[in-house]
Amino acid sequence: MEYVNPLTGFRVDGRRPNEMRQLKAEVGVVARADGSALFEMGNTRVIAAVYGPREIQNKGQQVNNKEALVRCEYRMAEFSTGDRRRKPKGDRRSTEISLVIRQTMEASILKDLMPCSQIDIFVQVLQADGGTRSACINAATLALADAGIPMRDIVTSCSAGYLCSTPLLDLNYVEDSAGGPDVTVGILAKMDKVTLLQMDAKLPMDTFESVMGLAIEGCKAIATYIREVLLENTKRLECQRG
């Protein structure tokens, strides 16, 4: 199948190879949560809610009482994909992504400022069209910022692939299931450090570097957008306070 049209250079959804899908973010969508955000990357739509810092509910899980305990759960709604899913949360993919999101956010949260407490990050996928992992991390960053949890830096994530000899930015579901390599990168934006890097399928070394470079560019663009959204939100809160 032709993922990149050889004549025009457009992809299946009309984007250029280094073009990201349309981003849309909204902060404070779940009123009862301490912090929440809705993040959309094209047709992938994700809600993240943060509860915390609050009292530890299960003392058995606490490993280090000088730091906060971060928990994360990733769930997909049963109507989020093309075919209705049977097991939305217990399956291995959800458990793996929960672990990935937790460890990515832990790299940025200043846990030692909140000892003996727990921070819960819950992510719910409403619509899935590729790149759910990245959308979840971006939504979680916004939700943590909305909750006022101290972080080292904004964590953003983006995916990139390599099909028809072209590096492609921000794969959608069709491109993702094409069987080509899929590189997901999560970075701390200003510090320019990589916290998440996942790749499956074979890729020669130099191609890998160009694909990863493209993904990092995507992450930085998302970071710029997230900063704008947070600034808007702060201005709005300031106006409300009067």
Place this chain on the structure above:
Amino acid sequence: MEVEAYRRLFPLAFLERHLGQSIRPDARRLSQVRETTVALGAVSTAHGSALVRLGDTTMIAAVKLEVMSPTAESPDEGSVAVEFHMPPICSPLVRPGRPADAAPVISKALEDVLMSSGMLNLKELCLISGKASWLAYLDIYCLNADGSLFDAALISAVAAFTHLETPLVSVGDDGRVFTVGGNEGKTKFEFVNREKRKLTLGDIPFSLTCALHKDIILADPTSEEESIIETYVTVVVDSSDRIVSIQKLGGSVASMAAIKDCISLAKERRHQLRDVLTNSVEAMEVDQTE
């Protein structure tokens, strides 16, 4: 003492000080319901969907249809599977390991009401008698739990079915029925159900939950009020003013007069909700023609 601290430490006294002046902590009158908005077509991957907001309570409902073979006892009927989910994002009281207590109760109540109200005619879900029919999976996710969960869930279920459009279906060479998505092969396949795509809904049920405290009735309680007053009555009426269901699951005793007041409040609410639904359908049609 500061107001917020008083509210947390003595919630019952805080509420009763307000009720003494015939007003509620969020400045509503005792029988006033929160603002309700319905948006159809919220989930593009589903065959029918709706997003409902009742004050801060937010529900998203989606219907997905799958082809299955009907049972031997009712070969010309489809079926509906209803499930209500409360994911941990909706409330600080829901923990990941333990599903909320209210979720299966509301699931079952919703299924009972949708079936007994006669809104859905299962015979409409039949494709080929005895061989193929639709199984409609209705999934409702609570995104923010702030009281009156059953009411919001019922409105979202009704709205999702109003928005539902069944996909085109064709019979393959091996006799199996399959759905044809999108515009692919519109001329290639012979469709079984080309004309009838939308379901005709019968009497639509509308509900109202009221909290009963001594002899005061609070319509549409928030989660704060629900946690203080643990007695509620849910009344479901349909468009011909018949009572479909009344649920009062224990709690403190209430007089018949109080129950009758709840029923009349539910009847008033029905008119409001019907307007909200028709407005949302019109709004969607305007969007589609643009």
